[in-house]
């Protein structure tokens with residue numbers, strides 16, 4: 001592990017709070033939260049990517065009644081035929097609750 005500030009190799013250091021890696025030049029390291037911080041940050045990014053900021057799915061512009069929550073607009077997800085031997089697969093994703101239903105047959 002290296003110093004976050006200067007890149008020096010960190011050395012083990014004894015402190016009243018325990019032993020941890022410390023920069024020989026005295027830069028402080030975010031050592032207390034190393035692992036927890038990383039995974040938390042990752043989860044946060046994934047979450048914000050999936051969630052729409054204002055709670056409205058702007059891609060849900062098709063009239064479709066959600067079987068789960070009764071919402072009347074859905075996003076159309078079309079999966080190309082190259083994924084399977086069949087015709088294009090169309091799925092409708094509810095703009096409110098995110099319920100995804102696969103449609104049988106074609107939509108016109």
Ligand SMILES: [Zn+2]
Pocket residue numbers: 003004005006007008023024025026027
């Ligand atoms: Zn340093």
Ligand SMILES: [Zn+2]
Pocket residue numbers: 066067068069070071094095096097098099
């Ligand atoms: Zn729904």
